[in-house]
Amino acid sequence: MSQTTEYTPKTDVGRIANFVNQRTGAAAAVKEFGRKIFPDHWSFMFGEVALYSFIILLLSGTFLTFFFDPSMAETHYDGSYVPLRGIEMSVAYSSSLDISFDVRGGLFMRQVHHWAALLFVAGMSVHMLRVFFTGAFRRPRELNWVVGGVLLILGMAAGFTGYSLPDDLLSGNGLRIIDGVIKAIPVVGTYISFFLFGGEFPGTAIIGRLYVLHILLVPAIILLMVVLHLMMVVIHKHTQYPGPGRTEDNVVGFPVGPVYAAKAGGFFFVVFGAIAAIAALFQINPIWNYGPYDPSPVSAGTQPDWYIGWVDGALRLMPGVLGDFSFERNVAFPWGHNTFVFNVLLPALGPALFLLGLLFAWPWIERWITKDNREHHILDRPRNAPFRTAVGAAGVVFYCTMWAAASSDLIATHFHVSLNDVTYWLRTIFIIGPFIAFWITRRLCLSLQRKDRETVLHGREAGVIMMSPEGGYSEKHEQLNEYKRWRLVSFDTPQYIPAQPDEDGKITKKEKRRAKWSKFFLEDRVAPVTPAELAAAHDHHEVEGGDHKSLGH
């Protein structure tokens, strides 16, 4: 008869931990996760900014739900804000005013919630730009890139549904635009609008419906996606920038326990503190200025929150007519005439579908063009992928032009220029700007790569000018140390691959197209310095140096 002697911890904490572990086996998970390594780089932390903003949104949002009433029933405001007292408004707007003026800490919490929302989407955007420009979306992380894209769209959806809830004039104007866009959808638009608003706009149902989406459905899906996103980060391990000792098979950095747990945990409080400070000092969305929603007035300076701005900007850029051509067409169908409002439909859906489509498809587009199907855990420096960086810059310019167009009226008043001219210029930039940005960025990247090659092969110009006995001048070059050189030579870039025949020996049309793109993107590739080139260059220098040495004797 054998008696197993169980391990008995000595401290109380140890006993509790042991109790939990014996029943859940959590120690294994903690051990595994605690040894996860995360590399140290500031640009890796914007995903965390977004994640922490989301947690702050959940906390402050929960507080707001205690006091917000999403009813569109009519009431007369009798709170403490004098300029609106006695005014007829919806219960939703009235309760938002109560949160702002009569609930203790309510205005602060509203501002925390709104600023956190702006930072949430901004953090996601910066994170996504970092992932794109460093090539972190490549195999095996394509699916996580897609999940990230879905999160960005969900973030915008969460923002828009929340922005509309107070039922003030500003957000009502935004809803009216959405209603217009929906109604512009051919044939079914009017039906969808009536279904969404429960009758003719604005109706009495929309705020309640948006509320359910905003506090239940959208955050739940975001949470699910965040979990997926983080699980994939754990499965794939974190990417790292190139450097000595960093390979495709390792991650150089610090373990979660205790270093990253402390850093990331501390960073949560930093983000929380920053948002709280901003919310305490800077006013956001002063709904009391805008008044209750009423379909007749539209105030100057009516804009959506920044992340919807690009769609609003596209609408502002679109002309209604082009010469004699009207974008509003009446098309005959067997069942009668239908109106196609292309001047609303095109700008509202066109750029968004194009940009988001390109964003989601990019990992596959790049893989198809470069035929690079290897796993990548070492990141690219943006200059070492000129074609990708140039495409990204073109996308950023395309986006930012629409973004700027959303504030065309403020650009006009603040820079004392004509609103019409601002629109004409932004239309021009909208069309040619991305091409110029592509070209300039690509040239910049190629030049920087050539400069890197130059530095590796010939070293840094020391600024020391030497005169030889013959009277000739030469500049002394300092060689890089091994660590710095490693950063400049240890990369690998795709090359132009001409069209390849398939198994039957045929070159398909698709393959020819791929070859064209491959040529366009990669033909002027700057190759990294090879060890042979490096050795040759150094021999050359030693001969030069030899002369100088002999002079010393």
Add this chain to the structure above:
Amino acid sequence: MKALSQRRRSPLAVFALLVIGLLVTGGLYAVASGSVSKAQADETTQTVNGSVENGSKLFAANCATCHGLAAEGSDSGPSLVGVGAAAVDFQVGTGRMPMQMQGPQAPSKPVQFDEQQTADLAAYVASLGAGPAIPDEETIDISGVSDEELANGGTIFRVNCAMCHNAAAAGGALTRGKFAPSLAGVSEQHIYEAMVTGPQNMPVFNDSNITREQKKQVIAYLKHIEAQGSPGGQALGSLGPVSEGLFIWTAGIGLMVAFTIWITSRHA
């Protein structure tokens, strides 16, 4: 003194200096802006009687180039017959006239004529034909406006004025370089005159459009929101989501970048 010099290198010294600096600037600003509004109050309570004869001379010297010798108008400026004394008091009293240069709109600038000269010009133009008069004190006295009337003024403002002047009266853009100016710091008298005369690109809101009582309510509303400040902190220009977005992308993301660099530069 010694204690002070010992502590000046303390990490808290910067914050102390910042707080002192803010208090001093804020205090000076409060004193300065207080004296300005007091000066404005004095201005409106004084009644100056203008002389048509002096006004006529001032007009010939300063305005006739564009408005014509008999104020009949020319290619460069409209006729002033029948615009009334209120129009002159507004345009000259806010510095919009005489115009610095031809353009889509005359912006307000430092006032060129003193009160007496402005009154003279107003009297001269009023003598050319009947038009809106400069409002008397009773017309623009907003002290008797009740809270309900003030709230009604807000509704009138949102329905009639906010589409150009912005819901927070911060101003906005019109077509081809024209604009609706911010209404912050504009006197009761000038707001009233603007409504009855429709200066520059503004439409006229006559007494059958918006009654005298309602005009008073609108002015009371504007003065109330100006006095109340912004309850939520710095208003960022009251320009709505654009300045908020700009702020989060500059200050917000900037702050985050600073902190991420700080955190990742600390090695364990």
